[in-house]
Amino acid sequence: MASGYGLTGGPSRCFPFWQEVLACYVVNTNADDNSGKTKCAPVLEDYYECLHHKKEAARVRALQVAYRKAEASAAGGESAPTSGQIRNLGLLNKEEDTKKVLEKS
Known part of the structure; x- marks a missing residue:
């Protein structure tokens, strides 16, 4: 200490x-x-x-990413990925959700 x-x-x-x-x-x-x-x-x-401050920094990073995605989707007129699609990223048997999310970004 x-x-x-x-x-x-x-x-x-x-x-x-x-x-x-x-x-x-x-x-x-x-x-x-x-x-x-x-x-x-x-x-x-x-x-x-x-x-x-690890938890605080992680929350700030997550908010920044979400804010950037919201800005990008508002500017481009695209719909943002759903929370279910984001949760399924990289999971087995959920490849279609991963493709949808990655195509939008």
Whole structure:
């Protein structure tokens, strides 16, 4: 872990999340039984998201792609692929849906 200090000398932006992780471990585990760690998985996931922003970045990328497709379909007068066609991309026995989507893009 880094020094724990933020840019202005105070605690880092993720320090409150780290405190929640530690509190969860203290409450749910002891020296003999570590099975309570599974209860702390959501809190630990929040801490990792604060550090790395992977979920946030994935959502932004997905929104950008959807926005670009909507712009392209509005400009070209074409209909956008349905959600079912998008879900079937690359699946076996769904080659026709894949062709339809790829022809539009």
